[in-house]
Amino acid sequence: MTAKAGIVWTLLIITAGLMSLAFIFFSLFPGKVPDVAWQYFSPDNAERARQYQQAMRLAGILAFLAQVAVLVGLVTSTRATAWSDAALHITGVRYYMALVIYFVLIWLLLKVVALPFNFYSSFIVQHQWGFSTQNLASWWLDYLKGGILELVLSGTGVLLLFWATGRWPHTWWAVAALFLSGWLFISTFLWPLLVAPLFNRFQPITEGPVKTMVAQLAGRAGLRIEEVLVMDASRRTTKANAYFTGLGTSKRIVLYDNLLEDYPLDEVEAVIAHEMAHWQRGHIFRGLLWGVLANFLLLGLLYAVLRITFTYDIARPGPYPPHLLVAMLLFLQLVSFLGQPAQNAISRRYETEADWVALELTANPGAMIRLHVDLAQKNLGDIAPPAFITWLAASHPSPLERIINVESWRKYNTKNMD
Numbered sequence: 444m445t446a447k448a449g450i451v452w453t454l455l456i457i458t459a460g461l462m463s464l465a466f467i468f469f470s471l472f473p474g475k476v477p478d479v480a481w482q483y484f485s486p487d488n489a490e491r492a493r494q495y496q497q498a499m500r501l502a503g504i505l506a507f508l509a510q511v512a513v514l515v516g517l518v519t520s521t522r523a524t525a526w527s528d529a530a531l532h533i534t535g536v537r538y539y540m541a542l543v544i545y546f547v548l549i550w551l552l553l554k555v556v557a558l559p560f561n562f563y564s565s566f567i568v569q570h571q572w573g574f575s576t577q578n579l580a581s582w583w584l585d586y587l588k589g590g591i592l593e594l595v596l597s598g599t600g601v602l603l604l605f606w607a608t609g610r611w612p613h614t615w616w617a618v619a620a621l622f623l624s625g626w627l628f629i630s631t632f633l634w635p636l637l638v639a640p641l642f643n644r645f646q647p648i649t650e651g652p653v654k655t656m657v658a659q660l661a662g663r664a665g666l667r668i669e670e671v672l673v674m675d676a677s678r679r680t681t682k683a684n685a686y687f688t689g690l691g692t693s694k695r696i697v698l699y700d701n702l703l704e705d706y707p708l709d710e711v712e713a714v715i716a717h718e719m720a721h722w723q724r725g726h727i728f729r730g731l732l733w734g735v736l737a738n739f740l741l742l743g744l745l746y747a748v749l750r751i752t753f754t755y756d757i758a759r760p761g762p763y764p765p766h767l768l769v770a771m772l773l774f775l776q777l778v779s780f781l782g783q784p785a786q787n788a789i790s791r792r793y794e795t796e797a798d799w800v801a802l803e804l805t806a807n808p809g810a811m812i813r814l815h816v817d818l819a820q821k822n823l824g825d826i827a828p829p830a831f832i833t834w835l836a837a838s839h840p841s842p843l844e845r846i847i848n849v850e851s852w853r854k855y856n857t858k859n860m861d
């Protein structure tokens with residue numbers, strides 16, 4: 444490792460460490476909720492949400508830190524090399540078979556390390572707060588299904604990536620970024636058709652007031668909405684939600700059955716309008732373009748860092764030795780963590796825009812405010828998280844911020860009517 448590489452890795456680890464510490468600090472001591480919130484929320488509810496979110500935040504950051512610690516331990520010891528040598532030995536120096544064995548080993552290790560935190564946040568805490576409607580067997584089935592899917596897809600990705608390092612020793616990162624970007628589009632198209640149905644059932648809305656509402660909103664938004672589906676979310680959770688997903692002909696709006704069950708019709712209308720706004724503004728497509736940029740940046744940086752860290756390994760002909768995998772994983776973990784603020788800032792901007800466009804469609808700010816209040820209350824969303832937590836980790840503006848935006852929409856529009 445060159446001195447330059449030492450500096451780069453130290454900086455990455457220290458920055459991620461400090462950001463994690465700040466995240467833990469603000470999770471433990473979130474400070475006061477601004478007084479303006481009490482116009483809409485009860486202090487009791489705000490407090491309960493804070494406690495729930497605290498458990499979720501701590502579990503999330505500790506899972507990340509545990510995985511990073513394992514990877515740092517492997518990279519800085521002789522184990523990474525010893526294990527990959529063992530894999531090569533067992534397979535009789537069949538490179539790709541050894542690579543697969545090594546990858547599965549590291550992947551399992553990371554899974555096991557994160558498992559207690561995942562189980563705590565997605566099972567124990569969910570039951571403690573009365574959100575989960577899932578029994579243990581069904582949780583494990585989800586976990587296994589998700590795990591196998593992840594293992595197969597990321598395993599294939601690793602095989603292709605290492606193959607590319609042998610085929611294009613200096614430009615594999617650009618080829619990989621191009622390939623990954625293509626995959627991003629393909630998988631966004633396929634996800635709602637192939638993956639989501641593995642976990643839930645989806646029913647198209649064919650009649651009733653919601654169907655009429657969808658048609659009216661779509662007309663106002665100038666969209667031809669092919670699919671609005673109801674998902675049986677209640678088999679796992681009591682939380683309500685909705686999302687917009689897919690690409691091209693697989694585009695669809697998905698509503699949780701809990702939402703239709705527990706929320707008044709004008710709030711459901713606000714949700715549908717919000718999702719249609721994402722659709723109308725092409726947020727998924729624009730998000731994918733950011734993803735393409737991120738792929739090139741991430742993989743280009745990865746190549747640069749590998750070159751100064753493993754100069755000797757990389758200069759050899761043929762694909763990279765399997766033991767480089769752990770350093771690559773560590774780098775990607777750290778850099779995607781450090782990139783979170785940028786990613787979330789883009790997401791929050793889209794969410795704010797979608798709320799605004801939704802108001803143009805429904806012209807019902809009252810329902811939109813009640814929706815944000817109800818969602819925060821029932822889902823225990825933090826009404827106003829500390830600024831640092833929003834900056835680092837929030838994909839949506841806080842409920843209070845969203846309500847304040849609705850109020851300014853109302854002010855802006857009443858002024859224009861005068």
Ligand SMILES: [Zn+2]
Pocket residue numbers: 717718721794797
């Ligand atoms: Zn949204």
